[in-house]
Amino acid sequence: MNERKHICVYCASSTQIDPRYFQAARELGRLMAERGITLINGAGSMGLMAESADGCLENGGEAIGIIPTFMIQEGWCHTSMTRIIETDNIHIRQEKMAEMSDAAIVLPGGCGTFAELMELITWKQLGIYLKPIILLNTLGYYNATTAMLQQAVEQRFMRLQHADIWRVASTPEEALEMALTTPEWDRNIRRFAKI
Numbered sequence: 520m521n522e523r524k525h526i527c528v529y530c531a532s533s534t535q536i537d538p539r540y541f542q543a544a545r546e547l548g549r550l551m552a553e554r555g556i557t558l559i560n561g562a563g564s565m566g567l568m569a570e571s572a573d574g575c576l577e578n579g580g581e582a583i584g585i586i587p588t589f590m591i592q593e594g595w596c597h598t599s600m601t602r603i604i605e606t607d608n609i610h611i612r613q614e615k616m617a618e619m620s621d622a623a624i625v626l627p628g629g630c631g632t633f634a635e636l637m638e639l640i641t642w643k644q645l646g647i648y649l650k651p652i653i654l655l656n657t658l659g660y661y662n663a664t665t666a667m668l669q670q671a672v673e674q675r676f677m678r679l680q681h682a683d684i685w686r687v688a689s690t691p692e693e694a695l696e697m698a699l700t701t702p703e704w705d706r707n708i709r710r711f712a713k714i
Contacts, residue, residue, distance in 0.1 A: 523621035523699050525583075526551060527559040529635045530567035530626035532595075540627055541570045543657045547624065547691035548574025548582075554695070555580075557601075559620045561612065562586035564597040567626050572597055585615050613638060622651040622698040627660040640668075643684045644677070646709030651701035652685045655694040661687065680708060 562584020642648035
């Protein structure tokens with residue numbers, strides 16, 4: 520396993536959520552800074568995106584934001600990021616976020632976060648994305664999601680091997696440790712993509 524120095528944090532932009540989600544996001548950012556790990560996210564100026572980036576930046580870490588032009592024009596960009604990468608569209612943004620990181624930690628979020636998570640899972644199932652995918656299950660947020668995925672396995676829409684595509688953590692500390700120690704996915708698992 521190569522040393523992992525860049526982790527993408529996928530998460531909500533909502534500001535109307537339980538404060539405990541903000542606390543977990545900020546804590547994850549702090550822990551990443553202390554371990555010398557660069558945080559990569561969607562460069563949002565609100566919600567858990569901003570909170571995790573601020574937790575990292577305020578503790579001497581680096582945060583890279585990847586954001587489409589239209590979001591910058593809307594004023595949604597976190598301008599204090601260490602580096603901002605502007606993309607033509609959201610699809611390139613998601614590809615770049617996955618490409619530049621060594622692992623993914625997925626915090627609670629809405630439709631955008633779910634779309635990113637499902638895309639990563641699909642890519643990993645196909646052997647395109649081989650990196651760890653960790654769900655930070657703050658307040659049990661992802662219980663229903665993991666139950667749905669498990670149901671897909673049990674009803675044979677996915678193979679049993681595919682249940683190892685993601686891991687679930689309860690705390691920021693556990694999520695970071697899993698992101699750093701989970702082995703990369705075996706590209707040869709692609710032969711099981713067709714069920």
